[in-house]
Amino acid sequence: MSEAPVTEQEYELDTSWMSTMGEWGMRAEPGKRGLTLEDIRIGSYGELPDISDNMSGHPRGAAQRPDAYRVGGYGVRTLAEIWLDNATFLYEEALQRQWSSATDIPWETVEPLPDEVEEAECLLCTFFNEVEFVAGDVPARWIAQTTPDYLEPRHVLLAQVMDEARHMDVFRKRALANGGGLMRMSGATSGFVGSIDLARDFTEMSTRLHISGEGAVLTMFRMGELFGQNEAEKRMYRLCAQDEARHVAFGVMHLRYLNEACPERREEIHAYLDEAEAQIMAGLQNPAGTQAETSEALAILLGGSKSQYDEGHKKLLVIRRRQLKEYMQRVKTAGFGDRFENGRSTIPAQHAAAY
Amino acid sequence: MADEKSGAAAGAATVPAAVAGAAAAAGGTVVEGRPEPSFEWMGLTNQWGVRVKPGEHGLRLGDLNVGIYGEVPEVWDDQTRRPRGALPRPGIPPLPYNLRAKHQMWADCAADLYEEAIQRRWIPATDVPWATLQPLPEAVERALCQVCTEIMQYANTEIEIITYWQDQMSYGYYEVKQYLAAATFDCARHIEVLRKRALANGGGLGLESKGAVNRMILESRGGWTESVVYLYLLRGTFVMQLLRNLLSSAHNDAERVIWSHMIEDHARHLTYGYDHLKYAVTHQEGEASVLQTLLTIGEAMMGAELKDGVLRSAMAIILGGGLEGGRTVGMESYLHLVGDYLRDYLALCDWLGVPRADQLNPSLSKYLEY
Numbered sequence: 109m110s111e112a113p114v115t116e117q118e119y120e121l122d123t124s125w126m127s128t129m130g131e132w133g134m135r136a137e138p139g140k141r142g143l144t145l146e147d148i149r150i151g152s153y154g155e156l157p158d159i160s161d162n163m164s165g166h167p168r169g170a171a172q173r174p175d176a177y178r179v180g181g182y183g184v185r186t187l188a189e190i191w192l193d194n195a196t197f198l199y200e201e202a203l204q205r206q207w208s209s210a211t212d213i214p215w216e217t218v219e220p221l222p223d224e225v226e227e228a229e230c231l232l233c234t235f236f237n238e239v240e241f242v243a244g245d246v247p248a249r250w251i252a253q254t255t256p257d258y259l260e261p262r263h264v265l266l267a268q269v270m271d272e273a274r275h276m277d278v279f280r281k282r283a284l285a286n287g288g289g290l291m292r293m294s295g296a297t298s299g300f301v302g303s304i305d306l307a308r309d310f311t312e313m314s315t316r317l318h319i320s321g322e323g324a325v326l327t328m329f330r331m332g333e334l335f336g337q338n339e340a341e342k343r344m345y346r347l348c349a350q351d352e353a354r355h356v357a358f359g360v361m362h363l364r365y366l367n368e369a370c371p372e373r374r375e376e377i378h379a380y381l382d383e384a385e386a387q388i389m390a391g392l393q394n395p396a397g398t399q400a401e402t403s404e405a406l407a408i409l410l411g412g413s414k415s416q417y418d419e420g421h422k423k424l425l426v427i428r429r430r431q432l433k434e435y436m437q438r439v440k441t442a443g444f445g446d447r448f449e450n451g452r453s454t455i456p457a458q459h460a461a462a463y
Numbered sequence: 464m465a466d467e468k469s470g471a472a473a474g475a476a477t478v479p480a481a482v483a484g485a486a487a488a489a490g491g492t493v494v495e496g497r498p499e500p501s502f503e504w505m506g507l508t509n510q511w512g513v514r515v516k517p518g519e520h521g522l523r524l525g526d527l528n529v530g531i532y533g534e535v536p537e538v539w540d541d542q543t544r545r546p547r548g549a550l551p552r553p554g555i556p557p558l559p560y561n562l563r564a565k566h567q568m569w570a571d572c573a574a575d576l577y578e579e580a581i582q583r584r585w586i587p588a589t590d591v592p593w594a595t596l597q598p599l600p601e602a603v604e605r606a607l608c609q610v611c612t613e614i615m616q617y618a619n620t621e622i623e624i625i626t627y628w629q630d631q632m633s634y635g636y637y638e639v640k641q642y643l644a645a646a647t648f649d650c651a652r653h654i655e656v657l658r659k660r661a662l663a664n665g666g667g668l669g670l671e672s673k674g675a676v677n678r679m680i681l682e683s684r685g686g687w688t689e690s691v692v693y694l695y696l697l698r699g700t701f702v703m704q705l706l707r708n709l710l711s712s713a714h715n716d717a718e719r720v721i722w723s724h725m726i727e728d729h730a731r732h733l734t735y736g737y738d739h740l741k742y743a744v745t746h747q748e749g750e751a752s753v754l755q756t757l758l759t760i761g762e763a764m765m766g767a768e769l770k771d772g773v774l775r776s777a778m779a780i781i782l783g784g785g786l787e788g789g790r791t792v793g794m795e796s797y798l799h800l801v802g803d804y805l806r807d808y809l810a811l812c813d814w815l816g817v818p819r820a821d822q823l824n825p826s827l828s829k830y831l832e833y
Contacts, residue, residue: 133665135664167671173671204588208521210517210524281515284513284529290508295552404502414502
């Protein structure tokens with residue numbers, strides 16, 4: 109660093125900006141959970157524009173310069189497209205519950221397993237790697253397209269991208285930690301029409317990613333207690349479930365907001381749910397589904413061996429039932445439960461048939 | 464086990480599950496009940512028998528680079544989401560992963576930086592001692608709020624340019640994608656903590672940036688390396704000087720915690736950026752001369768932005784402890800800050816093999832006298 113200044117030379121100081129700042133006199137107070145994002149939604153800083161005209165990328169509430177460049181080009185700039193009422197809570201929770209796959213998983217509890225069980229676990233880890241790729245890549249793309257005026261949901265999505273990176277790394281670590289390796293990719297997450305990848309609308313993407321896709325995976329993670337072979341795996345699934353629950357909550361709460369703010373979009377949302385139920389919930393891209401390779405691996409893990417496949421398969425049916433039940437509950441919470449009563453959805457029939 | 468079976472797998476024309484899914488969605492038949500298991504996936508692996516053990520810092524991402532799983536190719540042509548080292552499946556349609564060469568994103572330190580980011584995570588809501596904030600003279604509070612606003616906009620630009628490129632980076636270099644996920648999360652935290660600081664002590668947000676350099680960064684669509692040049696080498700090096708000076712003039716523990724954590728995070732971002740540029744310059748013919756061109760353009764933009772009176776005056780007031788001090792020692796300190804930034808910048812350019820001392824834009828070289 110250069111030497112400390114000693115001069116008494118007087119310089120010109122531009123203070124004109126002092127009279128063109130955002131609203132002044134804010135004094136946000138920390139509560140019992142510290143100073144949260146919710147605590148600073150005060151005064152004009154808490155006001156959300158229904159339509160954002162922020163094309164210069166300035167923070168919400170900052171004073172605007174007439175000569176600022178328009179760099180935004182944001183595609184998502186109406187509140188209903190992305191908002192949810194509990195975004196600040198989900199973001200703060202994400203910060204509080206970050207974990208480290210390097211040091212928070214008791215890797216020393218991983219013990220050699222019979223080859224068939226190790227293979228089943230490694231197949232599942234390979235699949236989850238691919239799944240987490242989607243869940244990280246896709247929200248990242250939408251963040252860049254969303255106006256910073258809606259910083260709260262944007263921040264939740266940034267936390268999600270971080271969570272998914274950690275999930276990807278923990279499943280890769282598990283696959284390479286116990287005498288196994290990665291196996292053949294599933295390819296189930298590729299970009300076909302109607303997939304999470306190719307959604308042209310944020311809510312369309314969120315419905316597929318958060319509600320059906322991650323919802324199905326969340327049930328799986330929660331059942332990790334059943335198919336985890338040691339404490340390391342059980343904790344891995346437990347911690348992933350904790351993160352995944354936030355992502356699913358984002359989707360449910362956003363859909364609920366949209367349902368109330370834009371009832372004219374209900375039929376469109378039902379159409380997305382139709383597709384999602386056919387493609388994801390029906391089991392074709394679902395690790396616990398009826399035709400997936402991963403369901404065979406799960407049955408081995410749940411049974412404890414290949415010879416106990418039938419026993420494992422019975423437990424797999426329990427997981428599948430639970431997936432369907434939890435999915436229906438989420439859709440009802442979001443305000444679209446009528447599809448289960450008017451015969452539009454086949455999920456109730458699938459649920460009944462899964463016994 | 465793997466060798467004999469993997470060959471068979473690679474040649475097998477297995478229909479991807481997702482293709483079957485699309486067919487079912489279009490009206491095909493879904494098999495219900497308990498299909499007879501085929502177990503055809505068993506034994507399909509490129510390399511089996513890997514047993515990575517945790518070291519004294521746990522089981523880290525870099526530890527996984529053993530056997531074929533550690534082979535990082537110069538070009539990764541696979542445009543699917545196949546994890547590196549996993550066996551491919553024929554027939555999977557490509558996704559638009561446009562960055563598929565190692566020199567376009569790689570930095571040897573990425574895996575370590577990712578793990579460090581996780582270990583050094585912090586929480587603005589509870590790790591900053593907000594109760595230590597005390598009322599400041601109004602001019603100082605206004606200056607601090609102005610600087611917070613400006614740096615928030617820098618962090619926002621960083622988020623937007625990283626997330627623009629992130630999903631275009633192929634999975635052959637997943638360590639970089641992992642690291643960038645951590646970097647954008649850092650930026651989210653920076654926006655959050657600066658907004659909290661600006662709204663917690665009787666102030667508010669300031670005037671937005673004119674955004675010349677932000678625009679330059681966001682318009683760098685020629686490749687991620689170009690973005691890194693502007694984001695980290697040109698702008699990021701300056702931001703580090705700002706943060707260091709803000710730390711040295713912090714008014715209370717809350718500010719000290721904020722600036723020191725931000726410095727720690729930002730240092731990781733710069734480490735990745737510099738390391739990537741070094742990799743790109745040393746592994747891609749002609750890259751050094753591309754960087755020379757980019758910097759010629761970028762320095763002019765940076766010089767124009769530094770001329771803008773808002774940030775320099777706000778920093779001078781903070782460094783001088785008020786308006787009066789801002790006009791003398793504060794502004795002098797700020798000019799030295801810019802001089803230090805440029806000396807760092809020129810040293811980095813030399814290290815990268817892109818010397819700029821003889822060509823430095825006059826709008827910047829004038830600060831070297833400080």
